[in-house]
Amino acid sequence: MARAVGTVVRGLRGPIINEGDNIEQIVVDTVLHAAESEKYSIEDRDIVTITESIVARAQGNYATIDDIATDIKAKFGEGKIGVIFPILSRNRFSNLLRGVAKGTSEIVLMLSYPSDEVGNHLVDIDELDEKGINPWTDVLTEAQFREHFGYKKHTFTGVDYVDYYKSLVEAEGIKCEVIFSNNPKTILEYTPNVLTCDIHSRFRTKRILKNNGAEIVFGLDDILSQSINGSGFNEDYGLLGSNKATEDSIKLFPNNCQPIVDSIQAKLKDLTGKTVEVMVYGDGAFKDPVGKIWELADPVVSPAYTKGLEGTPNEIKLKYLADNNFSHLRGEELKQAVSEYIQNKNEDLVGAMEAQGTTPRKLTDLIGSLSDLTSGSGDKGTPMIYIQGYFDNYTK
Numbered sequence: 304m305a306r307a308v309g310t311v312v313r314g315l316r317g318p319i320i321n322e323g324d325n326i327e328q329i330v331v332d333t334v335l336h337a338a339e340s341e342k343y344s345i346e347d348r349d350i351v352t353i354t355e356s357i358v359a360r361a362q363g364n365y366a367t368i369d370d371i372a373t374d375i376k377a378k379f380g381e382g383k384i385g386v387i388f389p390i391l392s393r394n395r396f397s398n399l400l401r402g403v404a405k406g407t408s409e410i411v412l413m414l415s416y417p418s419d420e421v422g423n424h425l426v427d428i429d430e431l432d433e434k435g436i437n438p439w440t441d442v443l444t445e446a447q448f449r450e451h452f453g454y455k456k457h458t459f460t461g462v463d464y465v466d467y468y469k470s471l472v473e474a475e476g477i478k479c480e481v482i483f484s485n486n487p488k489t490i491l492e493y494t495p496n497v498l499t500c501d502i503h504s505r506f507r508t509k510r511i512l513k514n515n516g517a518e519i520v521f522g523l524d525d526i527l528s529q530s531i532n533g534s535g536f537n538e539d540y541g542l543l544g545s546n547k548a549t550e551d552s553i554k555l556f557p558n559n560c561q562p563i564v565d566s567i568q569a570k571l572k573d574l575t576g577k578t579v580e581v582m583v584y585g586d587g588a589f590k591d592p593v594g595k596i597w598e599l600a601d602p603v604v605s606p607a608y609t610k611g612l613e614g615t616p617n618e619i620k621l622k623y624l625a626d627n628n629f630s631h632l633r634g635e636e637l638k639q640a641v642s643e644y645i646q647n648k649n650e651d652l653v654g655a656m657e658a659q660g661t662t663p664r665k666l667t668d669l670i671g672s673l674s675d676l677t678s679g680s681g682d683k684g685t686p687m688i689y690i691q692g693y694f695d696n697y698t699k
Contacts, residue, residue, distance in 0.1 A: 306699065310692045313337065314677050314685025315351075322363035326353075327563055329361075331570045333687055334579075343691070345575045348611065350690040351567070352674040355544070355585040355606065357686045358557035364535035366527055367552045371402025371542070373531050378521055379407060379498070385490035387413040388501035388508065391423035391457065391464040394547050395600050396500070399523065400468060403498060404475035411493040412468060416443070416483045420501050422596040425464065425483075426452045443483040445469075458594050487511045495519070498526075502543055502602055524602070527555065544585060544601040557583060560607030568609050582608035587675030588668045604671035612670065615663040645696055 317333040320326065330353055338345050375384075384407045389396045391414075404410060416438055417431055418424040431438055434451050443451070445465065454463050465481055472479035482489070487508045490497055495518035499508045505522045512520045524541040527534065535555045537544070544556030564581040571579045585601035605612075629640045674688040692699075 308692070309695060310690065312673060312677050313341070313689045313691075314683060315687040315689055316684050317357075317687055320357040320360045320686070322360060322365075324361045326358055326361035327566045327570065330567050330581075330687060331574070334571065334689060335574065337689060345571070345577050345579065346691065347577050348580065348694050349577070350580045350582070350612070350670060350688075350693055351571075352582050352584050352670060352688045352690070353564075353567075354674075354678055354686040355557050355560075355583050355601070356546070356554070358560060358563060358583050359535075359554050362535070362557055364537070364555045364558055365548055365552055366531070366534040366536070366545075366555060368398055368402040368405060369551075370531040370534040371399060371526060371553075372406035374526050375403050375406030375498075378525070379496055379519055381408060382496060383407070383409040383411060383494040385411045385413060385494045385497040387487065387490050387497060387499050388415050388420065388504075389468070390419040390421050390500070390502070390600055391425070392600065393460065393462065393467075395545070397467075397471060398547050398551070398553050399500075399542055399545065400471050401475065404472040404477055404479075407477065409478045410472050411480045411482065411490065412472065413482050413484055413490050414465070414468075415485050416448075418595070420504060421598070421600055422590065422594070423457065423464075424595060426455055438485055440486075441484075442486075442489050445481040445483075448481075448483055459596075488515050491516055498522070502600065539606075540602045544606075556585070556601065557606060564607045564609050578611070580609045580611040582612055582667060582670065584667075584671040584674045587672030588664075589672050589676070598675070604665075605667040608667050612666050615665055616669070 315333050315337045317329055320329065330351065334345070334351055384403070386400070386403060389400065414425065417426045417428045430452060436451065448465065454466065456463050469479045469481055480493070482493070487499070488511060491512070495516065497512055497517055497520050499505055499512065499520065499522045501508055505524060509520050509522060522541070524543050526541045527536045528538055528541040530536045535558070537556050537558045540556050542555070545553045548554040560583045564583060567581045568579060571577065582605045584605050586599045586604065588599045588604050590597045624641050624644055625637065628644065629637055632640055670690065670693065673690070677688050678685050
């Protein structure tokens with residue numbers, strides 16, 4: 304009998320992870336226990352995904368606000384710093400900003416508008432049209448922003464981020480001037496020393512600043528890229544991908560994850576005889592249609608994955624075949640024709656009409672989004688996801 308189910312996704316419940324725990328063994332034990340408990344078999348090309356949070360917790364990859372301040376002082380010395388393009392997030396940026404403020408004497412905080420790079424809005428774009436303001440050319444002071452838009456609370460958090468971020472800096476006893484611009488060069492009118500806090504556009508921002516006379520330029524990816532006084536760190540991404548842990552500390556993105564996923568795959572192979580793909584995932588890469596937030600505040604969806612997850616899907620659009628190539632067929636004849644077409648499809652379908660609309664994103668981005676939506680970010684208690692049948696198609 305033909306199988307009636309395609310992809311199956313399960314959230315796996317494991318123990319609460321603490322620093323020093325053997326994350327590799329915990330994942331393996333959780334996968335095996337779940338399969339035994341729920342009566343399903345582990346197969347080749349199944350996928351187990353692990354949220355970055357529990358990997359970083361097991362690694363003890365934490366740092367304090369004081370650690371951030373120490374690194375900022377070492378990199379910028381004394382004087383005013385321009386802090387530009389932060390995302391609007393208490394979880395992601397509040398403790399980072401406090402650490403930066405403790406490490407300097409004055410900050411010019413430059414916010415992009417109408418939204419940050421991941422879609423958190425300061426103002427609605429329609430309001431800019433009403434006021435005749437061009438966000439690509441117009442620079443606003445804090446007073447001008449308030450005159451035009453007043454106090455604006457975030458749709459989800461109820462926080463006025465202009466006031467909130469300024470208060471965090473001033474609580475450290477230093478001056479904070481807030482401006483609004485989408486042009487990196489604007490900050491150079493205030494200071495030549497810049498910390499750029501954007502995530503996905505950071506390389507372009509650094510290049511523009513350096514090409515236009517900036518003296519000291521670092522990004523969040525450069526801060527805590529090495530350990531400070533025994534702190535956690537991330538050599539590839541620094542503070543990017545970090546989250547608030549306590550009122551005075553952060554959990555960084557996990558460091559050096561490739562040996563972890565490779566080891567988990569090897570352990571499962573030894574115990575089951577099956578090759579299971581493994582990846583660590585953070586934020587999915589999807590956009591909320593209501594809040595307009597692009598859910599990718601981490602620098603990448605997956606910092607590490609096994610080789611079988613490289614590449615993009617190479618898929619045929621079934622409805623295209625049914626409506627075009629085989630529109631004259633029905634029932635078993637249609638099924639047979641479509642199955643044969645899929646079995647004989649080209650290895651590279653880029654540009655083919657039969658593949659239009661399949662959106663060949665990276666496998667790790669697709670699987671990361673699937674995992675993130677399954678595990679959620681709250682109290683589901685399923686930091687590991689087990690996926691079966693993902694690589695199957697209509698012919699299997």
